[in-house]
Amino acid sequence: MKVTDHIKKAKGEPLFSFEIIPPIKGKNIQELYDNIDPLMEFKPPFIDVTTSREEYVYIDRDGLLDKKLTRMRPGSLGICAAIKHKYDVDAIPHVLCGGFTKEETEYLLVDCHYLGIDNIMALRGDAMREEKYFEPTKGGHHYASDLVKQIQELNKGNYLHEVIETDNCANFCVGVAGYPEKHMEAPSLNSDLKRLKEKIDLGADYVVTQMFFDNKKFFEFVEAARDMGIDVPIIPGIKPIAVKRHLQLLPQVFRVDIPEDLVDAVEKCKSNKEVRQVGIEWCIQQSKELKDAGVPVLHYYSMGKSDNIKAIAEAVF
Numbered sequence: 672m673k674v675t676d677h678i679k680k681a682k683g684e685p686l687f688s689f690e691i692i693p694p695i696k697g698k699n700i701q702e703l704y705d706n707i708d709p710l711m712e713f714k715p716p717f718i719d720v721t722t723s724r725e726e727y728v729y730i731d732r733d734g735l736l737d738k739k740l741t742r743m744r745p746g747s748l749g750i751c752a753a754i755k756h757k758y759d760v761d762a763i764p765h766v767l768c769g770g771f772t773k774e775e776t777e778y779l780l781v782d783c784h785y786l787g788i789d790n791i792m793a794l795r796g797d798a799m800r801e802e803k804y805f806e807p808t809k810g811g812h813h814y815a816s817d818l819v820k821q822i823q824e825l826n827k828g829n830y831l832h833e834v835i836e837t838d839n840c841a842n843f844c845v846g847v848a849g850y851p852e853k854h855m856e857a858p859s860l861n862s863d864l865k866r867l868k869e870k871i872d873l874g875a876d877y878v879v880t881q882m883f884f885d886n887k888k889f890f891e892f893v894e895a896a897r898d899m900g901i902d903v904p905i906i907p908g909i910k911p912i913a914v915k916r917h918l919q920l921l922p923q924v925f926r927v928d929i930p931e932d933l934v935d936a937v938e939k940c941k942s943n944k945e946v947r948q949v950g951i952e953w954c955i956q957q958s959k960e961l962k963d964a965g966v967p968v969l970h971y972y973s974m975g976k977s978d979n980i981k982a983i984a985e986a987v988f
């Protein structure tokens with residue numbers, strides 16, 4: 672079922688959902704299930720599965736280093752299929768521009784259609800680790816808006832190189848990313864919002880936001896988006912701080928601010944166990960306020976570990 676239909680069906684009752692990361696290549700999928708299982712009692716109507724960019728690895732061959740391109744966490748679509756099969760919930764693959772030609776994207780979308788996947792999260796993808804800025808893959812898309820366009824064309828039977836008249840068209844519901852504190856490359860929040868509006872005008876059906884730790888930023892973002900005519904559901908994505916290092920890492924990687932009170936509370940902690948607890952409590956307060964404000968869904972970045980998300984969901988749902 673489409674995310675937008677889940678939201679309509681809930682009739683204003685906020686839903687619980689979360690995002691998972693595929694395991695590192697060679698690891699067992701059981702660890703993933705062990706972290707999903709405890710969250711199923713909160714009845715997520717959908718679970719997002721991230722896709723990682725490819726990266727370079729250097730293989731030592733008799734003293735000479737061989738540079739190879741690889742994906743450390745492959746298997747996003749396989750995990751979506753496994754989740755659908757095991758839990759009977761909608762699984763949403765993150766489909767990226769980076770690392771894929773348009774043709775490869777088309778084949779991926781065809782696979783999604785055959786698997787009965789109804790939703791696609793359409794993203795540009797991060798720059799590769801070695802790149803300073805995002806470089807589009809040869810034959811691939813530059814911006815998420817181009818990807819949204821491809822998906823919507825496919826929904827009409829317009830494949831890249833042929834128009835196929837069929838009564839079995841895909842009918843994907845498309846999610847896109849939004850940034851309450853603006854995307855790191857955008858010159859201003861307003862210009863970033865205009866880009867978001869372009870994605871919606873091209874047919875994106877809902878927005879999931881980057882993590883934020885100050886709800887005021889989310890509320891202002893939603894207001895500015897509505898003023899600009901963005902009228903699709905905007906789903907807040909939130910994450911509990913879990914280790915002290917997050918104080919530097921999260922602003923560095925995601926360009927988000929951490930409120931002073933939260934920084935102080937984390938800095939006072941004597942262990943990461945205490946930090947985890949502070950993160951849970953902050954996230955519970957954030958979630959309760961967002962829920963009271965009537966957000967359609969509370970979407971949690973689980974980063975593969977679910978004990979803290981479970982503690983939050985127990986207090987909020």
Ligand code: FAD
Binds near residue numbers: 815816862866908
């Ligand atoms: P876009 O919408 O293409 O925007 C990228 C930048 O380009 C923005 O600054 C925008 O303002 C600007 N822009 C857009 N269109 C134009 C244009 N026509 N001309 C000039 N500038 C333009 N990354 C992953 O690698 N894997 C994941 O699974 C993943 N999941 C994510 C899930 C969520 C909910 C979010 C919020 C992010 C996720 N990301 C993921 C990170 C995302 O890929 C990065 O933030 C990426 O840098 C931007 O992606 P986007 O889809 O927002 O890009």
